[in-house]
Amino acid sequence: MDLRYTDAEQEFRHELRTWLEGVLPDVGPVPDRDDWAARRAYETGWQRQLYDAGYAGINWPAEFGGRGATPTEHLIFLEETERAKAPYVGMNFVGLLHAGPTLIVEANDEQKAKHLPAILRGDDVWCQGFSEPNAGSDLASLGCKAIRDGDDYVVSGQKIWTSFAHVADYCEILVRTNGDVPKHKGISWLIMDMKSPGIDIRPLRTMEGSTEFAEMFLDEVRIPVANRVGEENDGWRVAMTTLSFERGTAFVSEMLQTMELCADLAKLASHITSSAGTAWDDRGLRRDLGYIAAELDALWALTKRNISEAQRTGLVGAGGNVFKLAYTDLRHRLGDVAMHLLERASLSLGDIGELPTGEHMQGRIHAISMTIAAGTTQVQKNIIAERLLGLPKEPKPATKGVG
Amino acid sequence: MDFWLTEDQEALRDGIRSFVDGRFDYETSAEREETEAVIDPATWSELGEMGVFSLRQDGFDTRAAVVAFEELGRGLVPGPTVATHLAAGLIDGAAEGSAIVGLYEPGPDATVVEHAGQVTDLLWVRDDGIARVDPASIAAEPVEHSLDPLSPVSVAAADPSFELIADASASVDARRAGTLLVAASQVGVAAAATDLSNQYAKEREQFGRPIGSFQAVKHLLAEMLTKTEVARAAVHAAACALDDASDDDVDRAIAVAKVMAGTAGIFCGRTGIQVHGGMGFTWEVHIQRCWKRAVVLENTFGSADRHALAVADTLTTQGV
Numbered sequence: 001m002d003l004r005y006t007d008a009e010q011e012f013r014h015e016l017r018t019w020l021e022g023v024l025p026d027v028g029p030v031p032d033r034d035d036w037a038a039r040r041a042y043e044t045g046w047q048r049q050l051y052d053a054g055y056a057g058i059n060w061p062a063e064f065g066g067r068g069a070t071p072t073e074h075l076i077f078l079e080e081t082e083r084a085k086a087p088y089v090g091m092n093f094v095g096l097l098h099a100g101p102t103l104i105v106e107a108n109d110e111q112k113a114k115h116l117p118a119i120l121r122g123d124d125v126w127c128q129g130f131s132e133p134n135a136g137s138d139l140a141s142l143g144c145k146a147i148r149d150g151d152d153y154v155v156s157g158q159k160i161w162t163s164f165a166h167v168a169d170y171c172e173i174l175v176r177t178n179g180d181v182p183k184h185k186g187i188s189w190l191i192m193d194m195k196s197p198g199i200d201i202r203p204l205r206t207m208e209g210s211t212e213f214a215e216m217f218l219d220e221v222r223i224p225v226a227n228r229v230g231e232e233n234d235g236w237r238v239a240m241t242t243l244s245f246e247r248g249t250a251f252v253s254e255m256l257q258t259m260e261l262c263a264d265l266a267k268l269a270s271h272i273t274s275s276a277g278t279a280w281d282d283r284g285l286r287r288d289l290g291y292i293a294a295e296l297d298a299l300w301a302l303t304k305r306n307i308s309e310a311q312r313t314g315l316v317g318a319g320g321n322v323f324k325l326a327y328t329d330l331r332h333r334l335g336d337v338a339m340h341l342l343e344r345a346s347l348s349l350g351d352i353g354e355l356p357t358g359e360h361m362q363g364r365i366h367a368i369s370m371t372i373a374a375g376t377t378q379v380q381k382n383i384i385a386e387r388l389l390g391l392p393k394e395p396k397p398a399t400k401g402v403g
Numbered sequence: 404m405d406f407w408l409t410e411d412q413e414a415l416r417d418g419i420r421s422f423v424d425g426r427f428d429y430e431t432s433a434e435r436e437e438t439e440a441v442i443d444p445a446t447w448s449e450l451g452e453m454g455v456f457s458l459r460q461d462g463f464d465t466r467a468a469v470v471a472f473e474e475l476g477r478g479l480v481p482g483p484t485v486a487t488h489l490a491a492g493l494i495d496g497a498a499e500g501s502a503i504v505g506l507y508e509p510g511p512d513a514t515v516v517e518h519a520g521q522v523t524d525l526l527w528v529r530d531d532g533i534a535r536v537d538p539a540s541i542a543a544e545p546v547e548h549s550l551d552p553l554s555p556v557s558v559a560a561a562d563p564s565f566e567l568i569a570d571a572s573a574s575v576d577a578r579r580a581g582t583l584l585v586a587a588s589q590v591g592v593a594a595a596a597t598d599l600s601n602q603y604a605k606e607r608e609q610f611g612r613p614i615g616s617f618q619a620v621k622h623l624l625a626e627m628l629t630k631t632e633v634a635r636a637a638v639h640a641a642a643c644a645l646d647d648a649s650d651d652d653v654d655r656a657i658a659v660a661k662v663m664a665g666t667a668g669i670f671c672g673r674t675g676i677q678v679h680g681g682m683g684f685t686w687e688v689h690i691q692r693c694w695k696r697a698v699v700l701e702n703t704f705g706s707a708d709r710h711a712l713a714v715a716d717t718l719t720t721q722g723v
Contacts, residue, residue, distance in 0.1 A: 001648065002405050004650070072404045075404075266719050289715050290662070290712050290715030290716075291662060293717075294659040295662075297640075297659040298636055298637035311405075325625070325626075326630075378622070381618075381626070382625075385624050388628055389601045389625070391601070392605070393616065394617070
């Protein structure tokens with residue numbers, strides 16, 4: 001146990017910090033959330049800059065063009081980019097952290113050569129076509145049908161929660177290639193060119209009002225068999241390999257933002273007048289926020305523990321589920337404290353004069369999605385109970401084919 | 404950066420765990436709590452021989468100490484283990500376990516002292532230094548029913564007669580180490596409650612299957628494990644801070660550890676009882692002792708509430 005960084009790690013941090021200080025002044029302001037053309041230019045432009053400087057694919061193996069950094073260096077990278085307010089991974093997320101790593105492990109040489117460098121350079125944006133209206137927590141029951149026709153699969157069905165679908169060049173898509181076998185055994189993983197005819201994308205407006213998500217309707221979309229990654233009907237396993245890439249760093253940027261949000265809230269409270277002086281004189285508020293701040297520090301420690309585990313064993317294990325369960329619940333509590341503090345000002349999602357209502361209330365709403373996305377709190381609890389505590393699974397109905 | 408236990412720390416943990424498992428099994432706890440003297444002096448000396456009280460005097464760091472005290476907490480070892488540890492090197496016999504040194508923490512309305520009938524000395528961590536209090540001087544009156552029978556308490560009826568035995572800077576160190584070692588013990592209690600309840604949920608059957616297969620029950624256990632793991636990470640991080648093996652602020656890290664470990668201990672104690680159902684509320688089932696010990700530790704070296712307020716104070720004065 002020693003939380004100090006080694007000389008090599010410090011050197012890595014120093015070089016990165018120096019580079020960020022040099023390039024960030026010319027990056028320009030963050031575009032409007034719903035200005036997709038401007039966002040694409042901004043986010044992929046930043047990816048190109050990272051690429052040119054040797055920081056693209058920080059955690060990808062060097063033989064595939066990545067930096068091959070250790071989990072701790074990845075942590076430092078995220079700390080420094082957050083600290084310097086560098087652009088977020090944004091729409092490069094699926095390519096860099098999901099599709100790319102899957103291709104590295106499972107794709108053939110031709111597929112790797114075509115796609116990996118384009119992801120690293122920021123040339124191609126990827127989206128993910130996994131969830132369906134009837135396949136959420138039970139993802140393996142997905143029914144989007146792919147029928148083999150010569151050298152193509154003909155794909156029809158519906159996908160949902162497809163972030164960045166309308167700006168993406170490619171989609172990693174899970175399709176049902178066999179409906180007569182147990183559900184996990186009839187799925188294939190395909191690369192779908194988003195320019196293919198038959199794709200209808202409809203924005204799905206979230207309760208935040210953002211248009212990041214989309215529903216994707218596929219009507220006889222032809223996807224070449226050559227775009228299949230892994231064997232036919234082995235797509236479930238291919239999709240799961242992505243999980244083995246997680247090194248405990250998934251929430252680092254978010255955690256740092258949340259710590260700042262928490263400190264901002266305390267400072268805001270000390271400027272809001274109340275009958276007793278300022279809102280910060282309220283012992284109940286200080287206590288509530290103190291518990292949250294304490295838990296944030298503890299979760300930061302847990303993040304380091306998970307990253308250490310990944311560095312030692314190559315896997316983060318169920319520590320990642322423990323983290324997500326606690327962290328996402330905390331975000332709800334932090335949001336509630338903000339809402340109570342702001343009182344009627346919380347009814348605005350934008351700033352009111354000097355009051356930074358926008359940051360806190362948009363954060364409050366966003367927190368609602370966090371206990372649902374990427375495995376709901378209830379799914380996380382099942383995983384923790386079954387994998388870490390070894391509790392028996394809930395008896396399931398007899399498995400049968402789907403679709 | 405490395406958060407992993409070293410091989411030496413793992414060996415220390417395993418050694419203490421096997422000793423504690425052998426000496427402080429449930430039957431022994433149940434027998435001791437029916438007697439006047441819950442601390443067995445012979446076992447106390449064995450703890451001394453194992454180096455539990457003298458660890459940091461013997462050159463081990465705080466990281467080793469928190470690993471050791473988590474195990475003492477797990478075994479619900481009765482007695483003022485933390486105070487005796489803090490007294491090692493200051494009060495004769497503490498390091499060896501021939502003295503039983505209790506903690507003197509005056510309260511605003513009542514000064515409640517644990518094990519007053521058995522302690523040889525009391526340690527008082529004052530702002531101006533560490534004092535040795537003569538236990539006879541406080542004329543402690545045992546209460547009729549202690550919340551935790553393994554931590555019998557008395558109420559001081561007279562002002563203490565004391566002598567300062569270390570300076571103010573030693574007080575700062577003792578308060579930091581004491582708070583953290585209590586937190587480590589709380590993590591042990593939380594872990595014990597989680598283990599016991601997990602085992603019970605696998606064995607106990609209702610509606611024809613183990614209750615642990617019902618999501619309503621397994622979700623409680625998942626929360627217990629989560630609280631325990633998060634608290635342990637906080638305790639280990641604070642130990643690194645105290646050992647100068649991190650850049651974190653020492654006092655904030657220790658307050659965080661006490662908040663998280665206290666919350667985990669109480670939560671896991673009561674949720675563990677819930678998992679045990681009606682049997683959990685009986686005297687004969689061990690889980691109830693976990694909750695009781697969690698309450699005792701929660702009120703030693705400051706409650707989670709008090710430390711949460713201390714953490715809150717740092718929000719307006721420190722960066723993130």
